[in-house]
Amino acid sequence: MKKLSLTLAPAMALAAAAGPAQAQSSVNLYALVDVNVSHYSAGSKSGAVDDTAVNDGTTNGLNGSRWGIKAYEDLGGGLKAGVLLESGVLADTGNLGQGGRSFGRQGYIFLSSASLGELRLGRQYIFEDSVMWQTNPFGNALTLNPGTGVTNVGKGLPFWLNAPRADNVIQWQSLNYGGFQAAVQVAPQEGAQDRFHGLKLSYGAGAFNTAVSYEWNKSQTESGNVNRSLTLAANYDFGSVKVLGGVQRNSELRTTSGNGAFIGSNLVVTGPVSFTAEQINGYTLGAEVPWGRFLFGANYTGVKYESATGQSLSLGKVALGARYGLSKTTFVYASASQATGDLKDYIAQRSVTQAGLRVSF
Template identity: 30%
Template sequence: MKAKWLAATIFASTGIAYGQSSVTLYGIVDSGVEYYNNSSTKGSFVGMPTLTGEVPSRWGLRGSEDLGSGFEAFFVLESGFALSNGTLGYGGRLFGRQANVGLSTPLGSVTVGRQMNMSMYALFDADVIGPSVHSMASFDTYLPNARSDNAVGYLGTFGGFKLGATYSFGRDAAGPVGPSATNCPGQVPGNILACRQYTMLAAYTGPQFGAAASYDVMRGGNGATAPLSSPGATDAHVIVDGYVSFGSGKVGMGWVRRNTSAGSHAQSDLFFLGGNYFFTPAFSADAQVVRYILRSHSDSTLMVGRLNYLLSKQTTLYTSVGYVINSEFGNAPVAAGGTVATGKNQFGVMLGVQHKF
């Protein structure tokens, strides 16, 4: 009792007070049945997707405490999983999507831990399809997995303008299973470059239009997944995109340039144009065309259409259709996590259900 009284006296004398706090359990459970032809075994596939439906399945805990004067402490713990078999995603990590703590201030928020970096924030508004089963993930698996381990991040909102940055001391501590697991934990004494990553963002978000630009540089590490298997190797993404909203619809477009210094110094360009429209509050349609060019090697074009019907605020039925056209040496699959025979076009369709809580 004396200890509790002493602590209360110290808090009172220093002006420290307990603020209002809350913890929220949330999640999305999303899956269905998909089909695609011309797999790498030259047959067709019918089954459940392992990576994503309309969006990846996840659950999480989000907490915050009001500290007063515009300050707030917060944390996020978010886990991704495959609904088809119950396994953990993101390299088998319990909280592979996010695991961070931070402080929000009138000048922006500072976050420490595994977190979404600025490449993901740059795509939020312009990419109307998102990390779906048929999406730009077919060309660059990093885009729907743009997260950084061991990172310190800042994000500030000033009116409609946003400025943000992250710096990672070791960008990916998981491996080697999964598209987001590259076995590059970094934080090596005496090697300041190993597995470092930094991302930057400048954006404007308004009710009728918006635009965003981001820059993202990843470094390799000894023993990490190729091609970033040495600290001198880099993988850089530049994203420039925007959107225009009108009535019940929106059009989004953008460009993603990727440069990889390792090996043959590969360079690619990805262009996307899409839109969505709500015919009624419960029924909407999405469409997108993605053009991918891998310099001096191949090119591919993906066309996606999706219909969504809300049974309630929490439950949605959807169907997604995709068709990818590959050049002679192109090997982009129509479905995330799928396979395709080199040089073959591919058709895919999925029927799914999504429930939010």
């Protein structure tokens, strides 16, 4: 997205007077607004009714609406320091997103080195979000998004896990070595929150990209680790078509961690049988096709919910979407999805159709 640079003359003058160690600073202000209209056809056993809603882009959109500030200072010798503050805005209502946080999307400080990589401290995206982004057309967007949850007989139920942020995160990311890059995250145990850990390894070379993340919590209330989440992605761009896919495996799921890969409040699955899920395992496969200013996409995503005693139920969705670029920063889009599997009649989103507009500056 475009970024509006604000020149702070007095500060720059002071930086210049201070000498080469403060040679350059910048402050960038940016914003994005995304709104869509979605129609939901409910499953016959879901207890829900068909519904039409105006949504912010956080639901079925290309991007969640936001505004943010990014600033950095060049300290010289390949060292930079900076901050990123990003606020989520629900453009359909004007309310703050992420539970009403002032900077709920991101809020961190960073120090980067041309030889050692980058250190970040604060609220930031966890790794499974960026890995999952590589598995599906449009990158975690529209009704093709594997990370969009469902309403199962009145209760929110995750599809693929996608938190997608964590608080109090300490992150280090390496430099890129021949296409390979590694990163690690730790969020210490604070208050009632479990300690959170994350690892990521990625590789990109030309048309081929792949990445894997593994995340878990160290539980305060029981021995061992919980909310283990492994996400693997790969895609290849043939030019006329881009093929994308991935898998996710989640085990020892608990609702009590409060921070990390799973922060939901419900794992009770209601269908032909009912049980509490301890594992959620999924896969997705899709394709993107560019055509002029259009980008078309299609995918299928499936999950299986499993209890500790071996009960299981499946849920899937087939989805189609299209995006048209009116400019480099303004897009119109539309998509549709249809649920499959054991739980298709038990969710409020058995079929979804939507169309929207996204503008950034």
